[in-house]
Amino acid sequence: MKLKELLGKADVLFNTDDLSRKKQKKCIKKLLRRLSKHEKSLHQKLQAEENTEIIEKIEKKLALTHAHREKGLKIIQEMNEEKQKIRKKQINE
Amino acid sequence: MIHKLLLASIFSILAYGFWISPDFKEIATGVAIFLFGMMSLEKGFKAFTGGLLEKILSKTTNRLWKSLSFGVISTSLMQSSSLVSIITISFLSAGLISLAAGIGIIFGANLGTTTGAWLVAAFGLKVNIAAYAMPMVVFGVILLFQKSKELKGIGYILTGLGFLFLGIHYMKEGFDAFKDNIDLTAYAVSGYSGILLFTLVGMIATVVMQSSHATLVLIITALAAQQITYENALALAIGANLGTTITAIIGAVGANVDGRRLAAAHLIFNAITASVAIAFIFQITKAVDSISDWLSIAQDNYTMKLAVFHSVFNSIGIILMLPFIGHLERFLKRLLHPRKRTAAQPKFLHRAAIELSDTAIRAVRMETLHLYENAFNIITGGLRLRPEDVRSDLSLDQVVKSSRRTTPINIDRQYNERIKSLYSAIIEFISEARTEMTNQQADELFSYRAAGRDIVEAIKDTKHLQKNLEHYAVSSNSVIRKEYNQLRIELAEVLRELELVRTPDAETSTILSLDELKLKMKENDVALNQRLESFIRDKRINSEQATSLMNDSNYVYSVTKNLVKMAEVLFSEEPDDIKEAEQMLSLEDHELNDLLQQTSTPREPDGNQGDKL
Numbered sequence: 038m039k040l041k042e043l044l045g046k047a048d049v050l051f052n053t054d055d056l057s058r059k060k061q062k063k064c065i066k067k068l069l070r071r072l073s074k075h076e077k078s079l080h081q082k083l084q085a086e087e088n089t090e091i092i093e094k095i096e097k098k099l100a101l102t103h104a105h106r107e108k109g110l111k112i113i114q115e116m117n118e119e120k121q122k123i124r125k126k127q128i129n130e
Numbered sequence: 131m132i133h134k135l136l137l138a139s140i141f142s143i144l145a146y147g148f149w150i151s152p153d154f155k156e157i158a159t160g161v162a163i164f165l166f167g168m169m170s171l172e173k174g175f176k177a178f179t180g181g182l183l184e185k186i187l188s189k190t191t192n193r194l195w196k197s198l199s200f201g202v203i204s205t206s207l208m209q210s211s212s213l214v215s216i217i218t219i220s221f222l223s224a225g226l227i228s229l230a231a232g233i234g235i236i237f238g239a240n241l242g243t244t245t246g247a248w249l250v251a252a253f254g255l256k257v258n259i260a261a262y263a264m265p266m267v268v269f270g271v272i273l274l275f276q277k278s279k280e281l282k283g284i285g286y287i288l289t290g291l292g293f294l295f296l297g298i299h300y301m302k303e304g305f306d307a308f309k310d311n312i313d314l315t316a317y318a319v320s321g322y323s324g325i326l327l328f329t330l331v332g333m334i335a336t337v338v339m340q341s342s343h344a345t346l347v348l349i350i351t352a353l354a355a356q357q358i359t360y361e362n363a364l365a366l367a368i369g370a371n372l373g374t375t376i377t378a379i380i381g382a383v384g385a386n387v388d389g390r391r392l393a394a395a396h397l398i399f400n401a402i403t404a405s406v407a408i409a410f411i412f413q414i415t416k417a418v419d420s421i422s423d424w425l426s427i428a429q430d431n432y433t434m435k436l437a438v439f440h441s442v443f444n445s446i447g448i449i450l451m452l453p454f455i456g457h458l459e460r461f462l463k464r465l466l467h468p469r470k471r472t473a474a475q476p477k478f479l480h481r482a483a484i485e486l487s488d489t490a491i492r493a494v495r496m497e498t499l500h501l502y503e504n505a506f507n508i509i510t511g512g513l514r515l516r517p518e519d520v521r522s523d524l525s526l527d528q529v530v531k532s533s534r535r536t537t538p539i540n541i542d543r544q545y546n547e548r549i550k551s552l553y554s555a556i557i558e559f560i561s562e563a564r565t566e567m568t569n570q571q572a573d574e575l576f577s578y579r580a581a582g583r584d585i586v587e588a589i590k591d592t593k594h595l596q597k598n599l600e601h602y603a604v605s606s607n608s609v610i611r612k613e614y615n616q617l618r619i620e621l622a623e624v625l626r627e628l629e630l631v632r633t634p635d636a637e638t639s640t641i642l643s644l645d646e647l648k649l650k651m652k653e654n655d656v657a658l659n660q661r662l663e664s665f666i667r668d669k670r671i672n673s674e675q676a677t678s679l680m681n682d683s684n685y686v687y688s689v690t691k692n693l694v695k696m697a698e699v700l701f702s703e704e705p706d707d708i709k710e711a712e713q714m715l716s717l718e719d720h721e722l723n724d725l726l727q728q729t730s731t732p733r734e735p736d737g738n739q740g741d742k743l
Contacts, residue, residue, distance in 0.1 A: 060707055061707070061710065061711060061714070064707045064708050064710070064711035065711045065714065065715065067708065067711075068639065068642075068708070068711050068712060068715060071638075071639065072642075075638055096729070097646075097649070097729050098646065100725060100728060100729050101645055101646055101649060101717075101725065104717060104721065104725050105642050105645070105715050105716075105717070108714075108715050108717065108721070109714075109715045112714060112715070
């Protein structure tokens, strides 16, 4: 293995930015699982509810939870794309 | 003045000693280097007292045997019962552990500290430890220049151990040279008078050096050089145990009542153990001889026998006191009472909490929550509502309707009485605590200071709002009266919602739940603007009333905004990385606006068309 390649690999291994990104991704995924669970329980509550005022409240909560989930998924997607870009750049170098 | 005189006397005695005896100078240098090593070691271990120690402590406090083991193991590893005492008092002051658990840890620490005597007697005197000390100091100092907190901590530990070893080496050399010139055993006193005298000497030496470990090493090296008799060495060890409680008592001066109770427990334990050891010293010595035989320790190996004695008499203390821990706890609770404090006095900011960065941060968070509690009462009072009603499940319409009987509060006076001094105390504590902190820890403290400022701003806005709330509460115009009541309901809803967010279930997250409040705030604002237009168009309120309503609605908006900002920092108990992820998922202003357009249904204040409140 050439020294340059070795240094490149070591750089990736010890790259703190990369490590913190991984950590962030893990945390976002954890939150997404929590939000998904919350969304399901809100759906169940909505089906069982008859009071229109409460239904409206639950629907708003659902919309908000859904918006949070969408945002989280978008961030994860962007992180994956960013990672692929960095990999391609490293291979080209 | 007394302190200065004492210092001058110690300096004079030491200087005279150095002048007449170079060997004494070597011994004293050894003690000084040893103490410096202890300080360095403590500093190094403090670098690791963050999350890990907190996690271990939280798992070792539910059972007595666990706290006892924690005390034994942590003191054996860190070789400093003083550090363990300070950490325990600090955690107790911040409300992280119970008094019973604290007592268990302190009892365990007393046994753990005896491992020091074993290490010094078994290895310190037989191996050329100075040879190990030098590379340790060199590697340690190099690590001290590193940026990483952990590496710096390791650096302090290595340097500390290096200096400990060097100190022991100098003490040993000093006593070896000393015995050629002077025979200190000529001053030995036998019998009970000797035991009492040397117990006192051991106690004074420990109080002066602030370390029983240092006294013990001094005793062991002196004993190895045959400069003191075995019997007197035992008495000195008992005295060292008694003297060590002084460190805990000093540590407890700035602590809360639990910290003081713990220091008292430490004093009682050591005093009882010392009394038993003195009363039965000859019987214990016989037991030590038998144990030493069983451990194949030579009969004339007095240094090892001293280590056995140290462990035996501390174990006796634990065995004697363990069944009475509950009684001791009750007795201390009866003896030492918490100081009566007003709502404006800090509950969690104690000097003992500053000792450890993480405890200091936790104390600031708890105190800022206390500040919020006070602010909650003032804001609800400013709305002419009772705090317990806002916290209840009652309909807020009903609560507002029935609130006309409640007397309004003077927010200015309440602010001066319950907020100003408490907020100042928090700021002062933060500026003192942050000096020893990493950037990340200091940032966390600053975020709590900002949360405190948000709370204060919310109170000031409520004060501005209160004037018109009072004025229009008795207006003959039912429309404006109801609109102002609607503002009260909206703000009360925010306060109620915040109380719910404070205790989130496992499914929801604190920071993301606050987006719901932000959305509601926008929704209310849009709805009020729509209503205002129609009120002005239909001439149901005049332009002056409309301006007041718009301004005051801005105040409500501002109070809510400040409280939400505060809650984002203060209410979440998640780890930092999860908090960071929650903040990433939290919706921006434009995203909230988009969501509002999808979900909003403008609402009228209940019964606005005719009902009178």
